[in-house]
Amino acid sequence: MGRPKLHGRGSEDPTYRSWRAMKARCNSKYLSRGIVVCERWESSFLAFLEDMGERPSRSHTIDRFPDNHGDYEPGNCRWATGEQQQNNKSNNRMVEYHGEIMTLSQAIRRGNLPRGTVKSRFLEHGWPIDRAVDEPAIIGRNQWSE
Numbered sequence: 001m002g003r004p005k006l007h008g009r010g011s012e013d014p015t016y017r018s019w020r021a022m023k024a025r026c027n028s029k030y031l032s033r034g035i036v037v038c039e040r041w042e043s044s045f046l047a048f049l050e051d052m053g054e055r056p057s058r059s060h061t062i063d064r065f066p067d068n069h070g071d072y073e074p075g076n077c078r079w080a081t082g083e084q085q086q087n088n089k090s091n092n093r094m095v096e097y098h099g100e101i102m103t104l105s106q107a108i109r110r111g112n113l114p115r116g117t118v119k120s121r122f123l124e125h126g127w128p129i130d131r132a133v134d135e136p137a138i139i140g141r142n143q144w145s146e
Helices: 014-027 039-043 045-052 082-087 104-110 115-124 129-134
Strands: 061-064 077-080 094-097 100-103
Touching: 014 039, 014 045, 014 061, 039 045, 061 082, 077 082, 082 100, 082 104, 094 104, 094 129, 100 104, 104 115, 104 129, 115 129
Parallel strands: none
Antiparallel strands: 061 077, 094 100
């Protein structure tokens, strides 16, 4: 097929580099999982650019969302920050914290306690997530008892 036309963009353009990296991932890492780039994007950087827009910042990369098991195609991709991508991983532990479904990491960030304290309370000692995140630690006392 030859090299794609960049229409005035250099090969170091951030959006072009993201498109190229997406295609490379699918042709190596994701090939065995059956994850592909749609034909429209595979064959045309300009089609990808039209559908996705410019890469918003250096901290944004392409994320398959809302279906992280789906293909790279319009309607299943977004420009996402690293935190958004981490929250979209299939191995996250989901919890209901104050009536809202979120990852355990997101719930922990809502509180003011060290990550290890909340994880120990919730995972090892079986506290409800709301209590594990919200209840202050009491220094010098066994906090693990009911």
